[in-house]
Amino acid sequence: MSQPAPPPVETEDLEWDLEIRASTGWFNLHLQDLWRYRDLLRMFVWRDFVAVYKQTILGPVWFFIQPLLTTATFTIIFSGVAKLSTDGLPPLLFYLAGTTPWNYFAAAITKTSNTFVTNANLFGKIYFPRLVTPLSAVISTLIQFGIQFLLLLGMLAWYLFQGVPIHPDWGGILLLTPLLILLLAGLGLGVGIIVSSLTTKYRDLTFLVNFGVQLAMYATPVVYPLSMVPSKYRFWLELNPMTSIIEAFRSLYLGVGTFSWSGLGYSSLVVLVVLSAGVVIFNRVEKSFMDTV
Amino acid sequence: MSRPVIHLEDISKLYRLGQVSTGTLAHDLNRWWHRVRGREDPYARIALDNDRTRKTSPGSAPSYAWALKNINFKVNQGDVVGIIGRNGAGKSTLLKILSRVTSPTSGRIRVKGRIASLLEVGTGFHQDLTGRENIYLNGAILGMGRREITRKLDAIVDFSGCAAYLDTPVKRYSSGMSVRLAFAVASHLDAEILVIDEVLAVGDGEFQKKCLGKMNDVASQGRTLLFVSHNMGLVSSLCKRAILLEEGGLRLDTGTSEAVLSYYTHGKGTPFxxxxxxxxxxxxxxxxxxxxxxxxxxxxxxxxxxxxxxxxxxxxxxxxxxxxxxxxxxxxxxxxxxxxxxxxxxxxxxxxxxxxxxxxxxxxxxxxxxxxxxxxxxxxxxxxxxxxxxxxxxxxxxxxxxxDPLEETLDHERNGFSGTMPGTVRPSLDWQVRQQL
CATH class of the missing domain: 2.70.50.60 (abc- transporter (atp binding component) like domain)
Known part of the structure; x- marks a missing residue:
């Protein structure tokens, strides 16, 4: 007895793992792909960290020198020359507490805002979830932030040891620092990927990013306290989602500044909106950017 | 009975000719306006066929061209298919769409199983990292997990023949060496479907032979292989079926020899x-x-x-x-x-x-x-x-x-040698080999 022949395979009835088509809608985000490529994310973070300082003599020491020099400059110019208030705190500490989170935010934007243009070669040759690239940039920048953060803690300990009256909110620090970092990272990533998506076709924005970030620092209470701002500008300043984050950071670590739950709530909402919009736009662009970049 | 693992339906790809400049914004707005009103893309309608020899008249509106138009085919599991065509026939565009680097303008492709593409060897190699570090990095980019790479590390290093240089930065490698390392990583991918561009055109003879052997392995393991090449000899020896693209269209989808001949004769008639x-x-x-x-x-x-x-x-x-x-x-x-x-x-x-x-x-x-x-x-x-x-x-x-049916001639006529035999003729000559006493 011969076996009956298997029925002819009908293409339409088969299961398929992947469908490639022109446009899969705005919200088909393939976020599960991101999880599958988590090892790649880790490799990128590690590469960014290792590769930057290969063949430099001082290596990661550069992470210290950069913020130290910036803080020193601020101290001389804003405190020494312009005599801006530092809420009664030692200027060095005040500026360091402002620039540490700000630098992280700024670095996150600048490093992610050129994702498509600088990775065009890589993206043109192979597929992986493109979001891995900006995500890894934001995470590897965290290492730089960590070193500056240690610097801040060291400086704080030194001033406390000297008997300078500073009152850090230790409980708040432990509870809220991760949230603040998450907000910084989320906002930096969100703005960065929106910019990078828009620059694939129109390069104009790249010119804007660098000095835009610089200008934004002055629209955020980094080198001055919010308390010093005249009330007529205050509303506008508080619209800036970075304001309450920086202020919260300073009030936790140095005990002075305006800590406001409603401000942080507003910032979190903005971060959420910007980040989601960023992911959606980024996802939209990654499918066709090779044709325009 | 093997089932189809790749199914292309009406795949087309539109490219804009000329510079992307200030005009782009106007086109985008116009296109968007058409879409909002539910109309067809106004630029796709006037697009040229992919014939780059015909120059558009100067001063006419920036034009669009179809790099691919209405491509349909199926590939069954275990098929080894060559994709051939002249420069600009749309081979690379097809590869890019298959590897999800860019998306088609219309149509759809359905794929069963993990698909991996090698459009270039050594994608993402970092010059400052060592060979070992790059194996991990490149493997991760190709979609391998860290454990998977660790498990295969010895095999990869062995295949590449770069064991002595494993802890040297890749920038000190000769170009041949980094290519070997890169191909070694890529060839240890476990994907069910492999899409390969002409990556074999590099490396010395010995290494090419190794690569060819590896590709034959892939085919014999029942995996599916799509292979793009200008090397007709290689396509003939590797593939049983070939797809000939011409000016963005699918011209022939038949046995390799017929497609290869048609490639040479510009598709005019049955050339035999x-x-x-x-x-x-x-x-x-x-x-x-x-x-x-x-x-x-x-x-x-x-x-x-x-x-x-x-x-x-x-x-x-x-x-x-x-x-x-x-x-x-x-x-x-x-x-x-x-x-x-x-x-x-x-x-x-x-x-x-x-x-x-x-x-x-x-x-x-x-x-x-x-x-x-x-x-x-x-x-x-x-x-x-x-x-x-x-x-x-x-x-x-x-x-x-x-x-040359390698599977039959490899053992006897070729004495196990699977590489290219140079020369325009390959006569069978009389030989006498004896041991000197």
């Missing part, structure tokens, strides 16, 4: 059997006309492909239109795919054809004479009664693909 008397131009003057030509196996059946070990014959039919005191003789001109002459042959002391009428000549080419690859055959008829007079000489009238 031509009825010249049915063409609208007359081939021949001075008393002789070419009627028909064919490449046939020994049973007289026209064929596109000949086993390299087997004899085949060239048959030509012609008409003699005048009396001649000395019979005109037919001649065949065999050239290789670079246009270099391999030989010319004609019947010695030919006595047939002194009176007008139709004649047929058959020339037998022995087996084990030509190398593998594509050969072109010119057909001619020459009178020698009143000085030399060429009635016709149709160059490249026919072509034939000589095929």
């Amino acid at each position: 059997h031509v009825r010249f008397d049915e063409l609208n131009r007359r081939i021949g003057s001075n008393g002789g006309i070419l009627l028909e030509g064919a490449v046939e196996d020994m049973s007289g059946k026209p064929c596109a492909e000949v086993d390299i070990r087997k004899p085949f014959q060239i048959r030509m039919r012609y008409r003699v239109e005048r009396e001649a005191s000395r019979a005109p003789f037919p001649n065949v001109h065999v050239t290789d795919n670079t246009g270099a002459y391999v030989f010319v042959s004609f019947p010695p002391g030919n006595e047939v054809g002194k009176t007008p009428g139709e004649y047929e000549a058959v020339c037998q080419i022995p087996g084990n004479l030509l190398n593998d690859g594509t050969y072109f055959i010119g057909l001619g008829l020459t009178f020698m009664d009143k000085g030399m007079q060429v009635a016709f000489l149709e160059k490249d009238a026919l072509c034939v693909n000589l095929h």
Whole structure:
């Protein structure tokens, strides 16, 4: 007895793992792909960290020198020359507490805002979830932030040891620092990927990013306290989602500044909106950017 | 029964010609406005076919071109398919769409199983990192997990032959070495479907042989392979089926030999059997006309492909239109795919054809004479009664693909050597090997 022949395979009835088509809608985000490529994310973070300082003599020491020099400059110019208030705190500490989170935010934007243009070669040759690239940039920048953060803690300990009256909110620090970092990272990533998506076709924005970030620092209470701002500008300043984050950071670590739950709530909402919009736009662009970049 | 693992339906890709500049914004807005009103993309409608030789008139609106238009095909599991075509035929675009680097303008592709593409070897290599670090990095980019790479590390290092340089930054590697390392990583991918661009065109002979062996392995493991190349010899020896793209369209989807021949003859007719008397131009003057030509196996059946070990014959039919005191003789001109002459042959002391009428000549080419690859055959008829007079000489009238079935010849004829055998001919010669006492 011969076996009956298997029925002819009908293409339409088969299961398929992947469908490639022109446009899969705005919200088909393939976020599960991101999880599958988590090892790649880790490799990128590690590469960014290792590769930057290969063949430099001082290596990661550069992470210290950069913020130290910036803080020193601020101290001389804003405190020494312009005599801006530092809420009664030692200027060095005040500026360091402002620039540490700000630098992280700024670095996150600048490093992610050129994702498509600088990775065009890589993206043109192979597929992986493109979001891995900006995500890894934001995470590897965290290492730089960590070193500056240690610097801040060291400086704080030194001033406390000297008997300078500073009152850090230790409980708040432990509870809220991760949230603040998450907000910084989320906002930096969100703005960065929106910019990078828009620059694939129109390069104009790249010119804007660098000095835009610089200008934004002055629209955020980094080198001055919010308390010093005249009330007529205050509303506008508080619209800036970075304001309450920086202020919260300073009030936790140095005990002075305006800590406001409603401000942080507003910032979190903005971060959420910007980040989601960023992911959606980024996802939209990654499918066709090779044709325009 | 194997099932289809790749199914392309009506795949098209539109590209914009010219610079992306200020005009782009206007086009985008116009396109968006059409879309909002539910109209068709105004630029797709006027797009040109992919024919880059035709220049658009200066001053006309920036134009769009179809890099691919309405491509349909299926690939079954375990198929090894060659994709061939001239520069700009759309091969790379098709590869990019398949590897999800860019998306099609319309149509859809469905894929079953993990698909991995190698459009370039060493994508994402970081020059400052060591060989070992780059294996991990490159592997991760290709979609391998860290544990998977660790498990395969020894095999990868062994395959690349770079063990001694594993902890040296890749920038100190010779270009050949980094390519070997990169291919080693890529070839250890476990994907069910592999899409490979001409990455084999690099490395020395020994390494190419290794790569070829690896690709054969992939095929024999029942994995699916899509292979894009300009190297017709490689395509012939690796693939049973080939897809010929021409100006963005799918021209042929058949057996490899036919597609390869069609590639060489720009797709005009069946190049191994031509009825010249049915063409609208007359081939021949001075008393002789070419009627028909064919490449046939020994049973007289026209064929596109000949086993390299087997004899085949060239048959030509012609008409003699005048009396001649000395019979005109037919001649065949065999050239290789670079246009270099391999030989010319004609019947010695030919006595047939002194009176007008139709004649047929058959020339037998022995087996084990030509190398593998594509050969072109010119057909001619020459009178020698009143000085030399060429009635016709149709160059490249026919072509034939000589095929070396590696799976059969590898062990005996090739003594296990799987690489390319150089030369336009590969005669089987008498050898005597003995031990010196």
